[in-house]
Amino acid sequence: MRNVLVRTFHISGEKMTSRTKTVTGVVDLASQTMLDLMKPRGRFYGTQGSFPSYNPQLGGQTTCHTLKFADTLVIFDTGSGIIGLGNELIKDHLTPGITWRDVDDFMTKFMNTHGCNADDLGKAMVQAGLITQQKPLRIYIIFSHFHGDHLYGLQSFKPIYSPNTEIEFFSGMHGGRTPATQNDLFGVERVLKERVFCHPTYPVEEAWLQSKRKYNVVQENQTFHLPCSIGHITAEAAAKHAFEAKPKLIITTHHDPDAEFETVVDIARTIEEKSGIRTKFAMQNMPF
Numbered sequence: 001m002r003n004v005l006v007r008t009f010h011i012s013g014e015k016m017t018s019r020t021k022t023v024t025g026v027v028d029l030a031s032q033t034m035l036d037l038m039k040p041r042g043r044f045y046g047t048q049g050s051f052p053s054y055n056p057q058l059g060g061q062t063t064c065h066t067l068k069f070a071d072t073l074v075i076f077d078t079g080s081g082i083i084g085l086g087n088e089l090i091k092d093h094l095t096p097g098i099t100w101r102d103v104d105d106f107m108t109k110f111m112n113t114h115g116c117n118a119d120d121l122g123k124a125m126v127q128a129g130l131i132t133q134q135k136p137l138r139i140y141i142i143f144s145h146f147h148g149d150h151l152y153g154l155q156s157f158k159p160i161y162s163p164n165t166e167i168e169f170f171s172g173m174h175g176g177r178t179p180a181t182q183n184d185l186f187g188v189e190r191v192l193k194e195r196v197f198c199h200p201t202y203p204v205e206e207a208w209l210q211s212k213r214k215y216n217v218v219q220e221n222q223t224f225h226l227p228c229s230i231g232h233i234t235a236e237a238a239a240k241h242a243f244e245a246k247p248k249l250i251i252t253t254h255h256d257p258d259a260e261f262e263t264v265v266d267i268a269r270t271i272e273e274k275s276g277i278r279t280k281f282a283m284q285n286m287p288f
Contacts, residue, residue, distance in 0.1 A: 042067045044253060044282040046081020050149050053257040058264065059284020062149040063254050072226060074140045081284065082153040089139075090158045093165075095132050103130055103158055111203055122163045122210020131162050140226050143171040146191050154192070155202055165211040168226075170218055189215035250275065253282040 046052075046061030054060045062079030075082065087100040094103065106128060110121055125131050137159055144150060159165040171188035175181060186195075192215075197206035218224055252268050264281050272279035282288075 041069070042288045044081070044284060044286045044288070045085045046079045046153070047253045047255055047282045047284050047286075048079075048149070048257050049254040050257050052080045055255075055257070055261075057261050057283065058255055058281075061284055062153065063144075064153060065253070065282070071138075072140070073138070074142060074226070076142050077144055077150040078141060078154040078157065079149045079151070080153040080156075083156045086157040086159050089137060090131075090162070093131055093135055093137055093159070093162060095129050098130050100158065106130060107158075107161070121204070121208065122161050125161065125210075126163060131164060136164055136166065137162070138166045139168070141167060141169050143169070143188055146171070146174055146186060146188075146195075151191070151196060154196060155204075160209055160211045160213075161204075163210040163212075166213075167211055168214045168216065170216045170224065172220070173217055187215065187217040189217075247277060250277050250279040251282050251288060252279065255281070 042065060044059075044065045046064040047058055048055070048060060048062050050062070052060050052062055061081035061084065063077045064079045064081030064085060065076050066085065067074045067076070075085070090100050090103060094100070103125065106125065107121065110124055114120065139159065154160065160167065169188045169192075171191075173185040173187050175183055175185045193206040196202065197204050197209065199205070216224065250268075250271055252264070252271065255264050268279045268281045271277075
């Protein structure tokens with residue numbers, strides 16, 4: 001059994017309601033009503049679980065997918081799949097003639113030269129003429145949980161280093177599995193400061209990032225709103241609602257990297273047979 005994320009989306013007037021919770025069982029659910037009325041677009045940038053691995057049929061990056069409607073971009077989890085997404089996003093915020101590979105080379109050379117003075121990286125990218133200040137980039141990132149395959153791609157997510165990026169994070173509180181650690185709770189801010197952007201595991205401290213960041217911890221059954229030009233999104237931790245919503249489509253993701261392709265196909269087929277709902281498996285770069 002594996003930890004997976006169940007999500008549903010509903011439309012009522014101009015309000016989209018999303019309910020989300022980490023459970024053990026079936027993975028992502030998307031309401032066809034949302035797709036028909038709102039015409040949002042999503043894409044799977046990573047569909048593997050545990051660790052990146054080469055798979056010619058499914059893709060090799062770990063968990064990350066998006067949902068975009070109007071001007072709102074929501075990213076679910078930041079496995080290694082978010083690296084490619086970041087390269088796409090940064091293109092719209094680069095000086096004409098500059099590519100994301102130029103930024104990659106600059107960042108590598110800067111870190112090798114400046115070492116612990118990496119807090120100047122964002123400013124240096126602007127001063128070097130790599131990043132334009134014309135188009136602000138606003139992103140919402142929602143974490144299902146903090147396992148490494150949902151988390152560590154954020155270190156190579158280029159927009160987080162740009163002073164022209166605004167990111168709002170959402171997560172639950174997660175403790176350990178032993179009596180000594182189960183009450184030592186981590187929200188997204190603590191995880192990023194003490195596990196992701198920190199010495200000695202990474203040369204860039206969280207405080208050195210030039211992006212503007214806001215951290216939110218969501219309690220079970222709590223709702224939160226994301227501003228949008230077409231209304232509001234509301235999200236609430238309630239996995240049971242996903243099944244009551246009678247979704248039109250189930251998409252399985254977070255595939256076991258050691259599983260044969262036929263196993264992934266069989267899982268989707270079994271879910272469809274037992275639920276009576278059309279089911280397919282996610283592949284890297286697959287839109288929905």
